[in-house]
Each structure stands twice: as structure tokens, then as C-alpha cells.
Amino acid sequence: MIAQLRICLCNIPDTFEELIIRFISSVPKGYRRIDIVADTYRRGSIESAEREKRGKSTKVILGSVKSKVLRDANKFMMNDENKVVLINIIFKNMIENRVHVIL
Numbered sequence: 001m002i003a004q005l006r007i008c009l010c011n012i013p014d015t016f017e018e019l020i021i022r023f024i025s026s027v028p029k030g031y032r033r034i035d036i037v038a039d040t041y042r043r044g045s046i047e048s049a050e051r052e053k054r055g056k057s058t059k060v061i062l063g064s065v066k067s068k069v070l071r072d073a074n075k076f077m078m079n080d081e082n083k084v085v086l087i088n089i090i091f092k093n094m095i096e097n098r099v100h101v102i103l
Contacts, residue, residue, distance in 0.1 A: 002083060009073040016086070017065035020093045054078070062086070065093055 008022040027034055057078040060070065062085050070076045077083060 002077070005086070006074075006077065009069075009077075012069055012071060012073055014068060015065065016062060016067050016069055016089060017093070019069055020065060020090050023090060024094065024097075057082070060085075062089060065089060 004026060005019070005023060008019055008026060013019045013022060027036075057075045059079055059081045060076060062082075
């Protein structure tokens with residue numbers, strides 16, 4: 001999921017709503033089921049240590065899907081909390097727009 005979001009951020013949209021629409025539109029059509037998976041890393045794991053070496057950014061408060069996307073989207077994605085909030089906003093938007101979601 002995060003990799004697909006990064007692709008959607010190549011040409012940065014104005015709002016997170018536009019990013020969500022772009023993301024949902026990028027999901028393959030014609031399938032009965034598509035699993036959307038976002039990974040996490042345990043504290044102290046090798047993966048977590050490698051990510052820490054690459055750097056971290058500050059947490060951004062997202063009020064709603066109408067919030068503006070930061071021009072430096074890669075920096076936004078370097079913060080785990082930002083990604084969690086973004087994923088939750090995407091799922092909430094998908095549910096509100098009747099895209100079938102199983103959490």
C-alpha cells in the first residue's frame with residue numbers, strides 16, 4: 001500500500017482527498033477481492049534500525065481529507081505516525097464512499 005501511495009505522490013496532488021481518489025483509481029479493477037496491506041516494523045528490529053538510519057520527519061496533523069498535501073511528500077512519509085494517520089484516512093474515505101473494506 002505504501003509503495004502504491006508513493007507512486008500516487010509522484011505528481012503531488014493539492015489535497016489528501018485528491019491523493020485518496022488517485023490511490024483508489026490505481027487499484028486494479030475486475031477482481032472479486034483485493035487485499036491492501038501496509039507494513040509495520042517492531043521497535044528494535046533490523047528493519048526499524050535501517051529506517052531510523054534513513055532519517056525521520058516530524059508528525060503532521062491532518063485535520064481532514066481537505067488538508068493540503070505537503071510539497072515534500074517523501075519527508076511526510078518518513079514519519080510512521082503520518083503514514084498510520086494517512087492509511088486511516090484512506091480507509092475511512094473508502095468506507096464512506098462505499099468501497100468494500102474489511103479491517
